[in-house]
Amino acid sequence: MSAARRLxxxxxxxxxVLLAVTAVALFVGSxxxxxxxxxxxxAGQAGAESVESxxxxxxxxxxxxxxVLAGGALAVAGVAFQGLTRNxxxxxxxxxxxxxxxxxxxxxxxxxxxxxxxxxxxxxxxAFAGALMAAAAVYLIAVVPGGLSIQTLLLAGVIVGIFFTxxxxxxxxxxxxxxxxxxxxxLLGNLAxxxxxxxxxFAVLALGGCWLILRHARELNLLALGEEAAVQLGVDAVRxxxxxxxxxxxxxxxxxxxxxxxxxxxxVVPHLxxxxxxxxxxxxxxxxxxxxxxxxxxxxxxARNIVAPAELSVGVITSFxxxxxxxxxxxxxxxxSL
Amino acid sequence: MRRGLAATLMALTLLxxxxxxxxxxxxxxxxxxxxxxxxxxxxxxxxxxxxxVTEIIxxxxxxxxxxxxxxxxxxxxxxxxxxxxxxMVNPNLETLVTLRPDLVFATDEGNREDTVxxxxxxxxxxxxxHANRIAETVDLIARVGALSERPADVARVSxxxxxxxxxxxxxxAPFPRRRVLYVLWPDPLIVPGRESMLTELIEVAxxxxxxxxxxxxYPRFSLETAVARAPEVIILADHSTGTSxxxxxxxEKWKRLTSVPAIQAGRLHxxxxxxxxxxxxxxxxxxxxxxxxxxxxAFP
Numbered sequence: 001m002s003a004a005r006r007l008x009x010x011x012x013x014x015x016x017v018l019l020a021v022t023a024v025a026l027f028v029g030s031x032x033x034x035x036x037x038x039x040x041x042x043a044g045q046a047g048a049e050s051v052e053s054x055x056x057x058x059x060x061x062x063x064x065x066x067x068v069l070a071g072g073a074l075a076v077a078g079v080a081f082q083g084l085t086r087n088x089x090x091x092x093x094x095x096x097x098x099x100x101x102x103x104x105x106x107x108x109x110x111x112x113x114x115x116x117x118x119x120x121x122x123x124x125x126x127a128f129a130g131a132l133m134a135a136a137a138v139y140l141i142a143v144v145p146g147g148l149s150i151q152t153l154l155l156a157g158v159i160v161g162i163f164f165t166x167x168x169x170x171x172x173x174x175x176x177x178x179x180x181x182x183x184x185x186x187l188l189g190n191l192a193x194x195x196x197x198x199x200x201x202f203a204v205l206a207l208g209g210c211w212l213i214l215r216h217a218r219e220l221n222l223l224a225l226g227e228e229a230a231v232q233l234g235v236d237a238v239r240x241x242x243x244x245x246x247x248x249x250x251x252x253x254x255x256x257x258x259x260x261x262x263x264x265x266x267x268v269v270p271h272l273x274x275x276x277x278x279x280x281x282x283x284x285x286x287x288x289x290x291x292x293x294x295x296x297x298x299x300x301x302x303a304r305n306i307v308a309p310a311e312l313s314v315g316v317i318t319s320f321x322x323x324x325x326x327x328x329x330x331x332x333x334x335x336x337s338l
Numbered sequence: 339m340r341r342g343l344a345a346t347l348m349a350l351t352l353l354x355x356x357x358x359x360x361x362x363x364x365x366x367x368x369x370x371x372x373x374x375x376x377x378x379x380x381x382x383x384x385x386x387x388x389x390x391v392t393e394i395i396x397x398x399x400x401x402x403x404x405x406x407x408x409x410x411x412x413x414x415x416x417x418x419x420x421x422x423x424x425x426m427v428n429p430n431l432e433t434l435v436t437l438r439p440d441l442v443f444a445t446d447e448g449n450r451e452d453t454v455x456x457x458x459x460x461x462x463x464x465x466x467x468h469a470n471r472i473a474e475t476v477d478l479i480a481r482v483g484a485l486s487e488r489p490a491d492v493a494r495v496s497x498x499x500x501x502x503x504x505x506x507x508x509x510x511a512p513f514p515r516r517r518v519l520y521v522l523w524p525d526p527l528i529v530p531g532r533e534s535m536l537t538e539l540i541e542v543a544x545x546x547x548x549x550x551x552x553x554x555x556y557p558r559f560s561l562e563t564a565v566a567r568a569p570e571v572i573i574l575a576d577h578s579t580g581t582s583x584x585x586x587x588x589x590e591k592w593k594r595l596t597s598v599p600a601i602q603a604g605r606l607h608x609x610x611x612x613x614x615x616x617x618x619x620x621x622x623x624x625x626x627x628x629x630x631x632x633x634x635x636a637f638p
Binding site: 029030031032033049051054055058059060181182185190192193195304308309310311 | 461
């Protein structure tokens with residue numbers, strides 16, 4: 001089967017699954033609305049002030065969109081970091097990039113920025129700067145002539161992650177006692193309904209980042225052959241790495257700014273897709289966008305419902321899935337390369 | 339001219355309608371943070387995200403209008419019969435919306451700003467409360483009473499409160515003030531500072547908090563400094579609630595500080611957190627408890 005047909009088929013199937021999960025997410029929740037009531041609200045037949053309209057259109061729908069965007073962005077960031085570092089275990093959270101972005105957001109919150117539209121742009125800028133700093137630090141620590149070894153890269157990620165986590169702790173310790181609970185809750189990684197203006201901004205940043213990476217998917221494929229081989233095949237490796245790096249940091253930063261640090265989506269989803277579709281980044285980037293959306297939306301729907309009326313943090317659920325998955329990958333597939 | 343007349347008429351109508359009880363009259367009030375809150379009519383379906391406010395609503399006898407609370411609103415026992423919307427930091431908005439509240443009480447100390455923003459976006463009126471003093475507690479009771487249309491009960495509840503507080507003041511007046519160390523959390527040591535209501539409660543109960551000079555509400559404090567200030571009474575906050583034993587006060591560690599006057603005199607006590615840290619009708623109970631710890635001789 002040609003690559004184009006495989007992509008179409010895979011995207012078709014994934015989109016169908018995404019629609020199914022979206023339907024479940026819209027119809028299930030602690031409000032206990034009947035399917036008919038939800039359908040009425042979706043069709044715009046319920047009054048704007050009615051409980052079913054508010055719950056479905058103002059609480060569930062924006063949260064579903066946020067989950068799909070965040071999951072897709074994180075999965076594509078994972079594909080990008082893995083291609084860039086030629087390291088299958090690279091991922092925003094593992095590399096400490098999420099912690100860098102989280103540091104930026106906590107700093108922005110201390111400075112009093114919130115999620116109204118203009119301020120959201122400010123928070124996203126802080127998050128992006130933090131993500132970029134962390135990613136650059138990891139890269140500079142781990143880079144040796146001839147590429148990046150798995151071991152050094154993971155260690156560099158851990159170290160940078162610890163550094164930024166301590167920096168967050170410093171910020172927290174000077175923070176007003178009454179705001180502590182809120183910040184700690186945010187650090188667990190939570191999805192919440194985002195106001196329309198901010199949601200649009202999030203979509204622009206996330207989809208923009210994905211587009212930047214998709215444009216370089218073919219060159220990332222060549223980079224997988226090794227930097228020298230890629231250069232011989234006409235790839236400007238330095239420029240490619242710089243661009244993909246910035247795009248992946250942008251994706252991570254925007255997700256952290258709008259939802260908080262959520263881990264392991266960028267590890268689990270690309271790996272599952274590679275098992276089915278192979279190593280071609282031109283297939284992986286678009287499918288990771290949809291697949292990541294499915295994964296995070298499913299996780300968030302669980303988080304909303306298993307302990308209702310209380311809620312779990314979705315970051316807790318993705319970590320519970322992702323950490324064992326990471327160990328499994330480390331112990332089986334990549335044993336030799338350690 | 340015509341507009342002026344209309345405005346005058348409107349003002350007159352408003353004056354006539356001024357009592358909150360007028361049916362169908364919209365009312366605009368300022369909450370304790372100075373925000374304007376507009377309600378189409380006095381609230382009939384209230385959700386309280388603040389345990390203290392839940393206690394006040396019950397004390398005023400307005401509980402018929404309370405349709406939701408948080409997991410932390412555990413007093414009085416009847417409050418547990420109301421549906422909960424989850425925690426103070428992470429209430430479930432979906433559950434909250436289905437309760438169809440026309441007013442939500444929240445605080446800037448313990449609830450998240452984001453929750454307030456989300457509720458406002460959904461068109462639900464939010465009344466923010468903030469009380470760190472006995473006088474502010476009395477003010478809060480009056481505000482809740484006015485909103486829930488129980489003015490007569492405000493006088494009853496506040497009057498009883500102030501009477502009991504006054505009785506304690508009188509009982510401890512003849513005795514010299516004792517130095518008190520209040521331990522909100524032992525490790526790391528967290529204590530009440532100037533902005534905490536605890537500092538005032540200790541003073542009314544005939545003591546003086548040795549950590550009262552710290553500018554923060556709840557600063558972290560050095561154990562060395564605390565010991566050097568030679569507290570004559572040590573009170574440990576007991577965080578265990580209901581059947582949970584987590585956070586139970588552990589006096590053993592403190593008993594080893596034998597050079598401290600409080601330990602020598604046997605004045606090491608632990609007290610239920612919920613009567614000391616809520617700005618509601620149980621403030622006198624908290625003060626009485628503290629006074630008995632600080633000046634047992636005043637209550638033979």
